[in-house]
Amino acid sequence: MTPRISRKARITGTAVAAAAALVAGVAATAGASTAPAFTSASPVALTTSHRAEMIRDASAAKAQTAKELGLGSQEQLVVKDVIKDADGTVHTRYDRTFAGLPVLGGDMVVHRAKDGSIKSTTKSTQKTIKVASLTPKISAAAAAQNAHGTAAKSISAKQTGAQAAKKVVWAASGTPVLAYDTVVKGVKKDGTPSRMHVITDANTGKKLFQYDDIRTGKGESEFSGTVDLTTTKDGSNYTLTDGERGGHKTTNLENAEDGDGKLFTNSTDTWGNGKPDNPETAAVDAHYGAAETWDYYKEVHGRSGIKGDGKGAFSRVHYGDNYVNAFWDDSCFCMTYGDGEGNKAPLTAIDVAAHEMSHGVTSATANLTYSGESGGLNEGTSDIFGTSVEFYAKNAEDPGDYLIGEKIDINGDGTPLRYMDKPSKDGQSQDNWDSSTGGLDPHYSSGVANHFFYLLSEGSGAKEIGGVKYDSPTADGSKVEGIGRDKAEKIWFKALTEYMTSNTDYKAAREATVKAATDLYKADSAEVKGVEAAWNGVAVK
Structure with missing residues (x-):
């Protein structure tokens, strides 16, 4: 049957969701952003x-x-x-x-x-791209075998198969060399799928690099409230298909771990009951979170969809059994959510959508490699835009703040998962850059980016914002004056999409944001000076 026009359905009752990613919870109806004044260097919204x-x-x-x-x-x-x-x-x-x-x-x-x-x-590299020979000394089969052994140590669970090793030129570090890229598929101990890329030198067999395509996080349930959904009438039924946002669909995996899932269909246009025992409740939060994220990028940054091509992704809920996680996967261009501990806490909160789908935006633009300092910037970007979506949504029950995951109670004591004003308060993240930053897990090296964004937005020192108290120090004891979050997120987005590349590190991120601020607000402006001061405040010179 031919779908008719999209429409908005009112969802009554509360919507229990779980925050999977390392971002602040958002439970909101759409709201207009108080964006900074339009400048000649602002991106235009392309059809x-x-x-x-x-x-x-x-x-x-x-x-x-x-x-x-x-x-x-x-x-x-x-x-x-x-x-x-x-x-x-x-x-x-x-x-x-x-x-x-x-x-x-x-x-x-x-x-x-x-x-x-x-x-x-x-x-991304200033090196001349050339290799001495295109004939490898190591066979593709040998490279794949080595990659299996490397991935086994990282995945620490069953391997489900691998693609054949493909010849590439590795230029992300050092002198470009002929190499193999082997993708080893597997499943981690917690049930998360893995697609580990192992890069090996085609002449020596030495491992050069590795990274996982799958981006994940963890969380508990949160309250998201009554929301509006855009659905599609299909004959006598309605489906969770958002025709206003590139045809985004929300499907039910019914505890499977692969496939597209079954499209949610209902004879009425009322979905879920606010309780996790109703399969539609998780779908409500996932569908709504995708819509809020789409609207934020389009209205604030002029970007139509994750790839900028006007096409919607899709969301899969009820993944696996007792799966306490959620992840973005470029290969299916989809968000996937587990049901949490005991299958009673679906990880479908809007902050998960905003954080994880922002990984998709990063992949489609700078494609920051998920390892080393670029990995921290990748993760930090998702934190920054997850927080930005929370502010954009303007929900009275869950107002915007700089506390990451403050609603999910992952620690069991009511404390946030992370703090943007002083990341080290979580016991693992870095406040400031140092020589060890590149060796940390991206979720912790991201603290440098998060702290920079807070300082750029709000400045240093003690203050209260929206009823939340913050006290942000600086690495050198300097006082930083914030330029406002709206300008800060515009600068970060422009830097990400126009001046960052796959191997951008923190020093290069400073250069990228200074260029972006200069484009938007001119050289020697208060905004450019604010960017420089905020980076100084986190020891990135």
């Missing part, structure tokens, strides 16, 4: 057709662009994304190949003025 046309134009001109950049004859550019500013500046993000092989760590952004001239280029 899906206009964006597609710009990508086609950039693809048609990629050979000329490669020539302008002085790339070698064996290098080719692959257009990934295009962003246009109000002043006509166009930022085109490229991946790169060498002799037909993907170059991992070879991504770049080319910034062109309105007249088409290249203003600057942001590269």
Whole structure:
């Protein structure tokens, strides 16, 4: 049957959800953002057709662009994304190949003025992309076998299979070398699926790098209240299909661990009863969280959907059995939520959606590698935008704050999971950068980014915001004056989408945010000075 127009359904009763990711809970109806004044460097909202046309134009001109950049004859550019500013500046993000092989760590952004001239280029590596030989000394089978052993130590659970090792050029660190990328699939002890990439030198067999595609977090139940959902009439029934937001769907996995799940369908347009024993309740929170996240990115940043292409992702609820987690997976372009301990606390809170779907936005833009300092920036970005969505939603029952996971009680004593004003209060996160930052789990090295964002937004010292008391120190004892959260999130988004690349570290993040602030508010502005002062405050020079 042909679906009819989308509509909004009123959901009565409370909606119990669980916060899976490491972000502050959001339980809200949509609200307008108090965005800063529009500037000539602000990204314009592109229609899906206009964006597609710009990508086609950039693809048609990629050979000329490669020539302008002085790339070698064996290098080719692959257009990934295009962003246009109000002043006509166009930022085109490229991946790169060498002799037909993907170059991992070879991504770049080319910034062109309105007249088409290249203003600057942001590269993930300054190294020349070339390798001595394209013939490996190690076989693909041997590389895959080595990768299995490496992944087994990391996954610490059953392996379910692996893709064949693929030849690549590894350029993310050191001198570019011929390498293999082997993806080992598995399931971790807690039931989380894993897709571990193991990069090995194709000539020596040495492991060069590894990272997991799956992004996760943990949490307990929270109250999210009565919400509006956009649904679709299909014959005599309604489905959880959001035609206003790229066709986002919410499905029921019915405790399975794979597949797309079954689309939620109801003869009435009233969903759930606010209790986790009703399968629709988890779907309500997941569907609503996806809508709030979509609306935030579109209304605040002019981005239509996670990839910017106007297409919705989809949400799967009731994953596995007693699965106390939730995760974003690029391969299915979907959010997945477990039902928590005893299958009684679905991890479907809006903060989970905002945090995890922001991993998708990062993947579609800077693609910050989930390891080392770039991993901390990846995780911090999701914290920053998860918090931003909470403020955007403006819910009286759960107002915006800088306390990450304050509603989920993961510690069992009512304390937040993380603190943006002083991350070290959680006992594991870093307040400031030091030489050990890159060796930490991304969830803890993200503290540096979170602290920076708080200082940039609100400034240092003791204060009370929305009834919550904060006291943010600085690494050097300096006093930082905040520029306001609305400007801070605009700067971070522009830096992420236009000036960060896959291997951006904290020093490069400072450079990216200074460039973004300069574009938006001009050199020597209070905003640029605020960015510099906030980075100084977390010891990133």
